[in-house]
Amino acid sequence: LKVKVGTLSACDVYVAGFPCQPFSKAGKNEGTLDIRGTMFGQCRSYIKTKLPKVFVLENVSNLKKSPKHKAYYNKILKNLRSISDGKYRIYDQVLNTCQHGIPHSRERLYIVGVDKTYADDVDLPNFRFPSPIEPMPIQDLLEIRDRMPSTNMPATETGRACLIEAYKLLANKGENPFD
Numbered sequence: 001l002k003v004k005v006g007t008l009s010a011c012d013v014y015v016a017g018f019p020c021q022p023f024s025k026a027g028k029n030e031g032t033l034d035i036r037g038t039m040f041g042q043c044r045s046y047i048k049t050k051l052p053k054v055f056v057l058e059n060v061s062n063l064k065k066s067p068k069h070k071a072y073y074n075k076i077l078k079n080l081r082s083i084s085d086g087k088y089r090i091y092d093q094v095l096n097t098c099q100h101g102i103p104h105s106r107e108r109l110y111i112v113g114v115d116k117t118y119a120d121d122v123d124l125p126n127f128r129f130p131s132p133i134e135p136m137p138i139q140d141l142l143e144i145r146d147r148m149p150s151t152n153m154p155a156t157e158t159g160r161a162c163l164i165e166a167y168k169l170l171a172n173k174g175e176n177p178f179d
Contacts, residue, residue, distance in 0.1 A: 003042055005049045012175070013166050014052040016043045023063040031069050040076055048083050053115045053175075054166040061094040061107035080113055089119035091127055099132035100161065110162060118169045127169065130161035 021027040022037030031037045040057075047055050064073050080090050091112045098105040114127050170176075 003045075005042075005045050008046065008050070010050040010052070012053045012170060013163065014047060014050070014055040015058075015163065016046075016055070017058040018043050020060040020063070023066070023069050024060045025062050025066075029062075029066070029068065032072055037072075040079075044076075044079050044083070047080070047113070051084065051087065051115075053118060053170060055088075055113045056162050056166065057111040057113075059109045059111075061109050064092070064094060064109050076111070080111065083113075087115060088113035089116055089127070091129070093129045095129060098135055100130060101133050101135055103135040112162060112166070114166070114169060118173055121173065123172070125172075127165060130165070 018039040019036035022030050022032070022034035028034065043055075043057055063069050063076075077090060077092065080088060091114070092110065094107050094109050096105055096107045110129065112127055112129075119126060
C-alpha cells in the first residue's frame, strides 16, 4: 500500500500505529519479511514531509524487546533522528496498560518525537511519559464507557496521556493545538 503523502493534510500532532502483527509474539514474528513489517516507512514519510511539531508512534513491546527485531528497531530510531538533520528529540518507552488506568495487562511501545524548538525551550518542561496510576475496576470502566460520548481521542488512557502532554507542550509555547 502506497499513500501519496503530498495529498495528505499537515497536522501539528501526528499519532499513528504501524502494523504490529509482524513483530508480535502472538504472530509469526517475521518482522520485515512480512510486507506489513515495512509499513513504518509510510509513517516516516509523512513525518519527513509534513514535519508535525509532535508525533506519537505505537507498536508492540516485542519490536523493542526481541533480539530478532533489535536491528530494525534501532533503524527506526536512527531514521526518526535523521529527519531534517535531527529536527526531533526522540523518546521511547514500553508502557503496560495495567499501570496506566486500564484493568488489563498489555505492554505497548511508544515512540514520541518532539520538534527541538519545543523540546529544547528552557521555559517548557521536557516531554515525560505518564507516571503509573492504579487501574480502575473493570466495572467502573464499563459504566463510564456506557456514559462517555464518542470522541476522537485515543482509546487507551496511556494514548490520551501522551496526547495531552503533547498538547501541553504546544499550548505552553502559546499555540493552540486545536487550530
